[in-house]
Amino acid sequence: MKALTWHGRGDIRCDTVPDPKIEHGRDAIIKVTACAICGSDLHLMGGQMPSMEKGDILGHETMGEVVEVGKDNSKLKVGDRVIVPFTICCGECRQCKWGNWSCCERTNPNAEMQAKLLGFPSCGMFGYSHLTGGYAGGQAEYLRVPYADVGPVKVPEGLADEQVLFLTDVFPTGYMAAEHCEITPEDTIAVWGCGPVGLFAIKSALMLGAKRVIAVDSVPERLALARQAGAETIDSNEHAVHDALMEMTKGLGPDAVIDCVGMESHSAGSLLSRAAAAVQSTVSATERPYALNEAIIACRPGGIVSVPGVYSGPTAVMMGAFMNKGLTMKTGQTHMLRYMEPLMKRVQDGEIDPSFIITHRTTKLEDGPALYETFREKKDGCVKVVMKPHG
Structure with missing residues (x-):
């Protein structure tokens, strides 16, 4: 598949990388129908976040269609349309039970590395350095979603991708x-x-x-x-x-x-x-x-x-x-699962249309590196970039 990858400070590329696979029974694989470039992605582009490695797949604002589900995941089924929060949460640790989702104690496999910097680890996050787990991000044609029986939220009929995509983060x-x-x-x-x-x-x-x-x-x-x-x-x-x-x-x-x-x-x-x-x-x-x-x-x-x-x-x-x-x-990092469904209801009720921030769109991931540059330099009136990898 194609994906946007990090190769060093200021060096974002569109590469061909292996397709993601189910690695755990709670996983799901989604076909990415829309993803976005976030302001915090610019911190990665600028080399301001430690522990990035060449070839890391970027992106944490992602949604799409479920195409494969792990054997232990009873929440999702193939064909479900979902938004995926940038945080990865287990739903079982004390922080998740307290509703402090971004402080999940179990989903960062590099917890010890991050604890040396912060005292304690945060949750795992998509596409945001190895300090937060080294998970592949969603600026790609497909995304593996760990703990997919906790985080993803199904999208109701009648809402377009651009109306709900930003419920994944911003x-x-x-x-x-x-x-x-x-x-x-x-x-x-x-x-x-x-x-x-x-x-x-x-x-x-x-x-x-x-x-x-x-x-x-x-x-x-x-x-x-x-x-x-x-x-x-x-x-x-x-x-x-x-x-x-x-x-x-x-x-x-x-x-x-x-x-x-x-x-x-x-x-x-x-x-x-x-x-x-x-x-x-x-x-x-x-x-x-x-x-x-x-x-x-x-x-x-x-x-x-x-x-x-x-x-x-x-x-x-x-x-x-x-x-x-x-x-x-x-x-704090956003406790996403507190807010995604209540805010989706506000979108359904017509209180807000989040798509008002979009200034740039593309159906080609190959345009991604240039759009990163446009966004970073605030050229061409760029405020928010949305990419639709499958057209």
Whole structure:
């Protein structure tokens, strides 16, 4: 089969690789009908995640049709149309039973490797380095789904692939980020980053009843989509973000802030540059969390900092501002199985059509490497790429 593979920093290829096979009785094989390039895939492309190996198959936003089922899997049958969460969960360990699906204790075969970095392992994940299990990803013609009697969710009749594909990651991720803000009807929520997760965080905050959402980005196309999603916007190329937020909130600041940028952030505002420089002068860090620190500085005292943005290593955080303002941080990989079916119901009910973020489509995996480049460089107004490997 054809698949998109990693061969080093900046080197994504479309290769011919062996077809996946059933390896365990709970497995299933799906024919991929739609998959997407995620912002966190760019961390792999940029060499920011350790433990990638040449030839690793990428991708963790995937759906398709079941073509083979393991002997111990009674949940699925051949012909079922399913969305596959990016997290792989056993459904039996204490974390799964607690509903902390992304903290599953059993599905990462490289748990010991990851525990050396994090203290404990997280769940296995599709196409996201050997730290998270080395599982083949779904930017391919076919995908093996381990523990397929737990994660995949069947798609009801009447919903198109593009309406449900993002339930595999970015829509639940944005929703959980907004839910972490404990929104009340008078709240103002500020969102850093208007990529796909940021756009869904905006939509979700408004669905959860926020009075205002203010979104920060520097890319015109993303700011335009944020406005269409219902947010007021700040162009960080044109304005000092902190000053703009204080003016827009009459000096009160946002009640909660969401960092949808993560490790890719860069400095834009003068206040943040000075603060970050002070931190960097005393702390050795592998990442430069400008968006996170800008959000911490902007958040009102007693507020909430929600972080769906991905970080992989030591990070220099404005802990003085965080502690002295009495802030609370909520973060984590998304507990997908909490959200997939409830959010699918919102799609069915017409509350939201997640396909609004799609800007680029292809039916050829061979286009994938060039589309990775387009997405990374934010060229051609690229916000979200969807690939349909079988046309």
